[in-house]
Amino acid sequence: MKKEPLLQAREVHWQYEDTAAPSLANVNLDLYPGEVVGVVGPAGAGKTTLLLMLSGLVPANYAGHFVGERKTHAELGIVFQDPETQFIGLTVEEELAFSLENVGFTDAQIEQRIGEVLELVGLQGFAERSPFELSGGEKQRVAIASALSHAPHVLLLDEPTSELDPLGAREVFSLLQRLKQENEMTIMVSSHATEELAAFCDRMILVAEGKIVLDLPVRDFFARVDVLDANGIFVPEVVRLYYMLCETGSLREKPGVLPLDVEELALLYREAQLVGEGSL
Numbered sequence: 001m002k003k004e005p006l007l008q009a010r011e012v013h014w015q016y017e018d019t020a021a022p023s024l025a026n027v028n029l030d031l032y033p034g035e036v037v038g039v040v041g042p043a044g045a046g047k048t049t050l051l052l053m054l055s056g057l058v059p060a061n062y063a064g065h066f067v068g069e070r071k072t073h074a075e076l077g078i079v080f081q082d083p084e085t086q087f088i089g090l091t092v093e094e095e096l097a098f099s100l101e102n103v104g105f106t107d108a109q110i111e112q113r114i115g116e117v118l119e120l121v122g123l124q125g126f127a128e129r130s131p132f133e134l135s136g137g138e139k140q141r142v143a144i145a146s147a148l149s150h151a152p153h154v155l156l157l158d159e160p161t162s163e164l165d166p167l168g169a170r171e172v173f174s175l176l177q178r179l180k181q182e183n184e185m186t187i188m189v190s191s192h193a194t195e196e197l198a199a200f201c202d203r204m205i206l207v208a209e210g211k212i213v214l215d216l217p218v219r220d221f222f223a224r225v226d227v228l229d230a231n232g233i234f235v236p237e238v239v240r241l242y243y244m245l246c247e248t249g250s251l252r253e254k255p256g257v258l259p260l261d262v263e264e265l266a267l268l269y270r271e272a273q274l275v276g277e278g279s280l
């Protein structure tokens with residue numbers, strides 16, 4: 001039986017006030033339970049606007065013109081690029097308590113939930129720390145904990161690692177990986193880190209000039225190297241190496257087969273050698 005989508009957008013157009021062109025045009029999108037979807041696109045393509053539209057913040061918090069239909073059948077949590085701009089609490093505990101007080105939790109419920117979300121994001125023992133004095137990766141994990149505090153079904157993240165060093169970025173992606181595997185969260189994340197997205201997402205969306213150009217399962221998506229190159233999207237090195245090996249005859253290209261990490265490529269190469277396909 002096909003699951004019901006948690007989020008739906010139909011023929012959505014959005015144009016910010018005083019701009020020459022729409023930031024979203026003809027957007028049709030369904031997000032299903034348990035899916036992990038990556039969003040990529042050149043600068044100014046409309047990735048942030050797409051996530052804001054799905055979260056309901058556009059058009060609610062922005063001036064502009066909205067046409068189309070957006071339906072939500074789920075609670076949502078949203079995380080932005082720079083977590084510090086969202087912090088208002090002097091301690092991590094206070095930070096997390098604000099959103100729970102707003103939804104009417106009692107003090108005892110707040111304390112319990114704070115303990116749960118800090119454990120979920122691996123920040124046990126951080127309750128009394130100032131959120132402003134944490135590392136970039138820890139700050140972003142506090143922002144994720146805050147978004148998770150009211151137990152949403154869907155987590156939307158807008159470039160959550162763009163301000164982090166590689167270590168902080170890895171911290172955030174491994175947390176998302178854990179939320180996917182252990183909590184079966186539905187996640188949509190925009191990022192320029194295509195290698196991490198390739199390893200983590202089930203489905204990928206390419207946005208350019210406000211339109212959805214590709215919306216495909218992750219392997220079919222990264223097989224469209226021509227479209228990704230044309231839009232300036234970084235194609236993972238392992239994908240390029242695979243096609244290079246196919247071109248030189250060291251591997252035989254097969255439909256639906258695309259390695260997304262070095263281990264997968266090594267396995268394909270070993271198999272090709274065993275059946276005598278490769279000439280390397």
Ligand SMILES: Nc1ncnc2c1ncn2[C@@H]1O[C@H](COP(=O)(O)OP(=O)(O)OP(=O)(O)O)[C@@H](O)[C@H]1O
Binds near residue numbers: 049
């Ligand atoms: N508040 C706003 N008011 C007016 N125009 C806006 C506003 N926010 C975004 N835009 C415009 O909408 C378009 C899409 O912007 P958006 O931030 O959604 O793109 P993006 O793909 O997230 O870009 P980046 O990768 O640079 O963050 C751009 O042309 C941008 O200038």
